[in-house]
Amino acid sequence: AAGVIQSPRHLIKEKRETATLKCYPIPRHDTVYWYQQGPGQDPQFLISFYEKMQSDKGSIPDRFSAQQFSDYHSELNMSSLELGDSALYFCASSLVQGIEAFFGQGTRLTVV
Amino acid sequence: GQSLEQPSEVTAVEGAIVQINCTYQTSGFYGLSWYQQHDGGAPTFLSYNGLDGLEETGRFSSFLSRSDSYGYLLLQELQMKDSASYFCAVRDSGGATNKLIFGTGTLLAVQP
Numbered sequence: 001a002a003g004v005i006q007s008p009r010h011l012i013k014e015k016r017e018t019a020t021l022k023c024y025p026i027p028r029h030d031t032v033y034w035y036q037q038g039p040g041q042d043p044q045f046l047i048s049f050y051e052k053m054q055s056d057k058g059s060i061p062d063r064f065s066a067q068q069f070s071d072y073h074s075e076l077n078m079s080s081l082e083l084g085d086s087a088l089y090f091c092a093s094s095l096v097q098g099i100e101a102f103f104g105q106g107t108r109l110t111v112v
Numbered sequence: 113g114q115s116l117e118q119p120s121e122v123t124a125v126e127g128a129i130v131q132i133n134c135t136y137q138t139s140g141f142y143g144l145s146w147y148q149q150h151d152g153g154a155p156t157f158l159s160y161n162g163l164d165g166l167e168e169t170g171r172f173s174s175f176l177s178r179s180d181s182y183g184y185l186l187l188q189e190l191q192m193k194d195s196a197s198y199f200c201a202v203r204d205s206g207g208a209t210n211k212l213i214f215g216t217g218t219l220l221a222v223q224p
Contacts, residue, residue, distance in 0.1 A: 031209050042199055100145075108152075
């Protein structure tokens with residue numbers, strides 16, 4: 001069965017650069033979530049979309065933005081990268097009434 | 113604020129039973145989920161409780177008491193492959209979607 005696909009899997013950027021992370025949700029899932037997970041930390045909610053509209057925002061810095069496109073894929077754009085942005089970034093998708101969120105394998109971002 | 117507290121580490125031996133507790137304090141509550149995460153991997157769904165009581169799924173069971181803002185995950189017949197981090201997560205209201213707010217995570221080490 002198709003799963004949530006994230007790209008790239010690994011990304012190395014320098015401070016102050018920009019990064020774009022992509023997420024392709026499971027077909028027919030209407031909800032996408034983005035999470036940030038630092039080393040040894042729990043996943044922190046960043047932002048979610050329902051039917052391509054932003055639904056909720058969590059602890060997402062103003063330097064980050066995200067959108068969901070007509071084909072339901074989503075992108076997380078991160079600008080003016082800081083060392084502290086180094087983390088695993090997960091995308092998850094679900095049905096809005098579903099109880100299970102399906103996570104992608106994540107993008108490991110390293111800022112040097 | 114919102115908080116979900118779990119023990120940071122638990123150690124057990126193969127074949128044993130272990131219980132991981134979770135206490136929560138959130139602004140909204142639409143059920144308690146449990147996710148497993150192996151090191152560097154994606155969180156994967158284990159169980160969900162929307163109502164009080166016990167839910168059983170194979171070797172894993174989960175319990176919820178909404179009046180006590182408390183739940184637990186019970187793992188039976190432990191296997192080495194169960195060594196992982198376990199997160200409780202509250203489905204919290206957020207626009208059209210119910211985002212997952214994760215607990216602090218419990219690192220389970222299963223020893224031979």
